Amino acid sequence: MANATSFPLIPALDVLAFGAHPDDVELSAGGTLAKLSHQGRRCGVVDLTRGELGTRGSADLRDQEAEEAGKIMGLVHRENLVLADGFFEENQENLHRIISAIRRLQPTVVLANALVDRHPDHGRAAALVARAAFLSGLVKIQTGTPNHPEQPWRPRAVYHYIQDYDRTPDFVVDIAGFVNVKMEAILAYKSQFHDPLSEQPETPISSPEFLEHVKGRATSMGRPVGFKAGEGFESARPLGVDSVLDLF
Numbered sequence: 001m002a003n004a005t006s007f008p009l010i011p012a013l014d015v016l017a018f019g020a021h022p023d024d025v026e027l028s029a030g031g032t033l034a035k036l037s038h039q040g041r042r043c044g045v046v047d048l049t050r051g052e053l054g055t056r057g058s059a060d061l062r063d064q065e066a067e068e069a070g071k072i073m074g075l076v077h078r079e080n081l082v083l084a085d086g087f088f089e090e091n092q093e094n095l096h097r098i099i100s101a102i103r104r105l106q107p108t109v110v111l112a113n114a115l116v117d118r119h120p121d122h123g124r125a126a127a128l129v130a131r132a133a134f135l136s137g138l139v140k141i142q143t144g145t146p147n148h149p150e151q152p153w154r155p156r157a158v159y160h161y162i163q164d165y166d167r168t169p170d171f172v173v174d175i176a177g178f179v180n181v182k183m184e185a186i187l188a189y190k191s192q193f194h195d196p197l198s199e200q201p202e203t204p205i206s207s208p209e210f211l212e213h214v215k216g217r218a219t220s221m222g223r224p225v226g227f228k229a230g231e232g233f234e235s236a237r238p239l240g241v242d243s244v245l246d247l248f
Contacts, residue, residue, distance in 0.1 A: 010077050014041040016107035016155075018098070020125035021051040021085065022066040023189045027214060028161035029111050030073060030182035031175030032231050037074025038178070044077035045070060046101050048125055049085035056200040057191025069188035072181060077105065086121060090128045098132035100143040103150040110155045114163040115234055126160050130236065133158045159233040162221075169232025170239060172221055176228040179218055186214065 015036055019025040025033065025045050033043045047066060050059035057065075063080070070078040081097050088094055102110070112129040113122040135141055137154025144150035162169055175182065187193060191200065194208045204210065222230030225248075241247060 010044075010105070011042065012106035012108075013044045013077065014107065015043045015109045015111060016102070016105050017043070017045050017111035017161075018048065018113065018125065018129045019045065020048050020113050020119070020121040021054070022047045022049075022062045022080070023051070023069070023186065023192055024113060024122070024163065025111070025161075026069050026073070026182065026185045026189070028114070028163050029231055029233075030069075030185045031178040031218065031229070032111075032161075032173045033075065034073045034178045034181040034185070035173070035175055037076075042076050043073070044075055044079075044105055044107070046098075046105075047078070047080045048083045048088060048098075048128075049121070050080055050082060051085055053085040054192065055203050056198075056206065057189075061191050062189070065189045065191065069185040072185040072188060088121070088124070088128075090124065090131065094128060095132050095135060096141075096143055098129060099136040099141060100150060102133060102136040102155065103143060103153045106153045107155050110158045111233070112158055112160050114165065114167070115160050115236070116165060116167070118164040122163055130158050130160075157235070159235055162232040162234065167232070167234065169221065170235045172225050172227065172230040172232050174222065174225075174227040174229075175218060175231055176222065179215065179229045182218070183211070183215065186211070 017025045017029055037043050051062045052059040110133050113125040115126050116123050133155050137152050139152050194206055194211055218229040221232045222228055
């Protein structure tokens with residue numbers, strides 16, 4: 001997994017998911033990314049922080065867990081921008097870091113944290129990424145180096161995955177057949193989620209009941225649209241279709 005000072009050059013991504021913390025993406029969009037990867041799409045994740053304020057584990061351990069989770073989901077790229085967990089702000093420095101990531105990875109679609117959620121980092125990350133996705137298309141914003149400037153790039157769309165709060169999605173992705181992969185990726189974070197052998201302090205997400213909640217959320221998200229399991233997303237702007245017959 002690359003960090004903020006090591007950026008390999010790779011072909012453009014189909015989907016790039018941002019997460020305020022390692023495990024945000026797995027919990028809320030892990031099935032979506034696993035399905036896309038299985039279909040041959042190029043997917044990547046950029047974690048904004050190392051989750052260093054988490055009660056359990058450590059930043060170094062979560063780096064290792066994130067790398068393993070990425071392999072399970074079939075990612076072609078993962079990196080961490082090393083912003084300050086709990087304290088990152090929507091400022092020029094942080095915007096430039098995210099703009100640089102978008103320009104280097106050239107995703108068609110960006111996924112970002114929930115617009116409003118229990119953890120204050122989630123909504124802040126949502127706003128930060130959405131703003132950076134727009135600014136990354138402006139020619140007069142310069143990133144990279146004078147010898148290797150990064151070219152402007154604006155994703156076609158930014159969608160926000162639903163996290164802790166129950167929110168009404170604008171669309172739901174069918175992840176039936178990929179729930180087990182999603183759960184395997186989540187469980188790669190052994191320091192954070194239920195492990196009967198762990199001696200770490202208990203947290204709201206370390207109980208077996210929380211994992212059942214995650215699976216139940218997938219079932220309940222899919223049910224209204226006729227899927228056995230789904231992941232929900234919100235869009236800050238209207239979604240366009242060629243025909244009403246494309247909707248179901």
